[in-house]
Amino acid sequence: xxxAGQGAGAVPAKDERVKEISGLRKALIRPELGAIVGTIAVxxxxxxxxxxxxxxxxxxxxxxSTVSAQFMIIAVGACMLMIAGEFDLSVxxxxxxxxxxxxxxxxxxxxxxxxxxxxxFALCIAIGALNGFIVVRTGLPSFIVTLAxxxxxxxxxxxxxxxxxxxxxxxxxDDAAEGDWLAPVFGxxxxxxxxxxxxxxxxxxxxERGTRAGEPIVDGIPMLIIWALALVAVAHVILTxxxxxxxxxxxxxDAQAAxxxxxxxxRVKILMFMFTAFCACVFATCQVMEFGSAGAxxxxxxxxxxxxxxxxxxxxxxxGYGSVIGAALGALIFGVVQQGLFFAGVESSLFRVFLGVxxxxxxxxxTYIRRIITGER
Amino acid sequence: xxxxxxxxIVEMKDIEKHFGPVIALNGVSFDVRPxxxxxxxxxxxxxxxTFIKTMSGVHKPTKGEILFEGKRxxxxxxxxxxxxxxxxxxxxxxxxxLMSVTRNFWMGREPVRRVGxxxxxxxxxxxxxxxxxxxxxxxxxxxxxxxxxxxxGGERQTVAIxxxxxxxxxxxxxxxxxxxxxxxxxxNVLATIDKVRKTGIGIVFITHNVRHALxxxxxxxxxxxxxxxxxxxxxxxxxxxxxxxxxxxxxLVALEGSLGGTV
Numbered sequence: 001x002x003x004a005g006q007g008a009g010a011v012p013a014k015d016e017r018v019k020e021i022s023g024l025r026k027a028l029i030r031p032e033l034g035a036i037v038g039t040i041a042v043x044x045x046x047x048x049x050x051x052x053x054x055x056x057x058x059x060x061x062x063x064x065s066t067v068s069a070q071f072m073i074i075a076v077g078a079c080m081l082m083i084a085g086e087f088d089l090s091v092x093x094x095x096x097x098x099x100x101x102x103x104x105x106x107x108x109x110x111x112x113x114x115x116x117x118x119x120x121f122a123l124c125i126a127i128g129a130l131n132g133f134i135v136v137r138t139g140l141p142s143f144i145v146t147l148a149x150x151x152x153x154x155x156x157x158x159x160x161x162x163x164x165x166x167x168x169x170x171x172x173x174d175d176a177a178e179g180d181w182l183a184p185v186f187g188x189x190x191x192x193x194x195x196x197x198x199x200x201x202x203x204x205x206x207x208e209r210g211t212r213a214g215e216p217i218v219d220g221i222p223m224l225i226i227w228a229l230a231l232v233a234v235a236h237v238i239l240t241x242x243x244x245x246x247x248x249x250x251x252x253x254d255a256q257a258a259x260x261x262x263x264x265x266x267r268v269k270i271l272m273f274m275f276t277a278f279c280a281c282v283f284a285t286c287q288v289m290e291f292g293s294a295g296a297x298x299x300x301x302x303x304x305x306x307x308x309x310x311x312x313x314x315x316x317x318x319x320g321y322g323s324v325i326g327a328a329l330g331a332l333i334f335g336v337v338q339q340g341l342f343f344a345g346v347e348s349s350l351f352r353v354f355l356g357v358x359x360x361x362x363x364x365x366x367t368y369i370r371r372i373i374t375g376e377r
Numbered sequence: 378x379x380x381x382x383x384x385x386i387v388e389m390k391d392i393e394k395h396f397g398p399v400i401a402l403n404g405v406s407f408d409v410r411p412x413x414x415x416x417x418x419x420x421x422x423x424x425x426x427t428f429i430k431t432m433s434g435v436h437k438p439t440k441g442e443i444l445f446e447g448k449r450x451x452x453x454x455x456x457x458x459x460x461x462x463x464x465x466x467x468x469x470x471x472x473x474x475l476m477s478v479t480r481n482f483w484m485g486r487e488p489v490r491r492v493g494x495x496x497x498x499x500x501x502x503x504x505x506x507x508x509x510x511x512x513x514x515x516x517x518x519x520x521x522x523x524x525x526x527x528x529x530g531g532e533r534q535t536v537a538i539x540x541x542x543x544x545x546x547x548x549x550x551x552x553x554x555x556x557x558x559x560x561x562x563x564x565n566v567l568a569t570i571d572k573v574r575k576t577g578i579g580i581v582f583i584t585h586n587v588r589h590a591l592x593x594x595x596x597x598x599x600x601x602x603x604x605x606x607x608x609x610x611x612x613x614x615x616x617x618x619x620x621x622x623x624x625x626x627x628x629l630v631a632l633e634g635s636l637g638g639t640v
Contacts, residue, residue: 246484374527
């Protein structure tokens with residue numbers, strides 16, 4: 001900080017034992033570095049091996065960006081929560097639960113879809129708050145508390161539709177959502193006119209026959225992607241630029257030290273559990289609106305995928321350190337690799353092998369980075 | 378003008394604290410005046426921690442009263458004590474290593490610019506003030522973004538002290554600030570204590586190291602088994618007497634014989 005020194009007249013002498021830090025080392029302690037490198041590597045890899053498979057034409061891009069956006073939505077919530085020092089293993093079950101809740105209220109009870117969506121959001125956020133409340137009140141590890149909710153919510157998600165409808169998949173939500181004002185916010189598409197224009201000048205593919213001949217194959221950006229980008233932007237700004245963001249770091253870095261200086265640690269943690277539930281609910285609503293149905297097995301293993309994306313993004317499992325941008329890039333790596341393997345014609349089970357390997361690398365890298373920051377030897 | 382021309386900022390009278398059947402404090406009286414460094418000495422288990430936690434609002438005394446600037450106070454939480462002007466720097470809980478110096482310095486009291494409902498942190502002001510306050514304490518930061526984990530133990534204590542002073546502490550309680558430090562860092566922290574005392578802040582310096590206490594202390598109070606053994610002023614007591622008082626007398630005399638008076 002040269003400008004600060006000049007103001008005081010005498011420039012203080014530098015401590016001779018503090019080595020000048022190279023730009024590389026400085027960049028290295030940014031949490032999202034690993035994810036940036038990973039993203040570039042993944043794109044180079046698939047450009048080299050799958051460029052001619054259609055992965056990078058309009059449909060291909062839409063395909064992997066949609067999958068990435070799904071990962072992103074839940075990764076944002078998991079990231080904020082992990083930085084605040086907690087986990088939520090009930091995200092996957094929450095996704096199934098929320099979808100089923102929308103289906104039961106709108107199809108079985110025949111209430112308007114917007115009421116179903118709002119009720120479901122309220123319910124999920126309340127369950128998130130309950131998760132958080134139990135964690136901060138009992139002092140139990142969030143791992144255990146949310147593991148309990150993983151089973152509780154999944155159990156209810158299978159039980160209620162069986163009891164009421166005698167089946168575990170409920171369809172017909174798309175018909176119920178016809179003309180609803182809130183449903184398109186989750187299931188709609190935007191920017192159709194851009195794609196019409198791109199199709200008309202021949203920049204992207206159009207249907208060549210059938211009832212939609214001449215219309216572009218990709219006819220808009222799904223709201224899912226808009227939600228993902230908006231959540232990433234908002235969460236990033238809140239985390240890095242606001243007072244509340246400082247409290248999130250403090251709550252996860254050292255809850256007791258934060259309490260001593262008056263940070264409302266419990267409130268911060270409960271709010272982050274609620275935000276995670278909110279993100280799971282956005283995911284579920286978009287999915288239900290896209291498929292037109294809800295299934296009791298939706299969202300399986302999503303909690304782990306979210307946590308892996310966050311860890312690839314550079315967050316520490318122990319809390320207090322991480323980046324929303326990193327988590328979003330982690331989600332992008334996921335989406336591109338999962339769909340890229342499909343485009344490249346590789347057996348899709350290998351995706352899981354990839355997940356495990358990259359998780360291991362990310363955790364090792366993060367531990368090393370933490371040693372640099374905290375000066376541990 | 379000496380510290381004794383002033384009335385005490387904090388006065389603790391006959392404080393008792395019981396934890397169930399255990400009597401941790403059994404009638405401790407203590408006061409601190411503006412601009413003095415009052416050392417609280419005692420061996421492990423003497424009740425030093427319980428006493429300062431009572432002073433800083435963590436514990437409620439079972440008996441006895443706390444006067445702050447002459448008025449009776451009843452602190453319900455550390456936050457209350459902090460607002461009144463009693464700041465505590467804990468040895469291990471002072472800082473969060475993964476966060477930057479600025480984020481640590483302002484933690485809980487961030488300077489904000491309101492934009493609608495959102496309180497943005499004013500990083501420009503925050504960074505400038507942090508650099509300036511740290512320079513006053515004699516520490517040149519490489520950058521305010523530097524993680525606290527990269528600072529030495531003494532520097533971390535100094536950040537915590539600078540933070541308490543900046544936020545208007547009238548009494549600063551330092552819980553064993555030198556016990557984990559090397560010689561040079563200890564000297565730095567003691568020098569910081571001296572600087573802070575000269576600004577008129579009352580300092581309560583908890584330690585079990587007689588040498589450190591004598592280096593900066595104006596008065597010395599010794600705690601043993603939950604009781605005050607007495608308060609001495611600077612110059613009225615020798616290091617040996619202080620040491621004996623702390624250990625409760627007898628055993629250390631015997632020990633000292635075998636160790637040749639080096640303890």
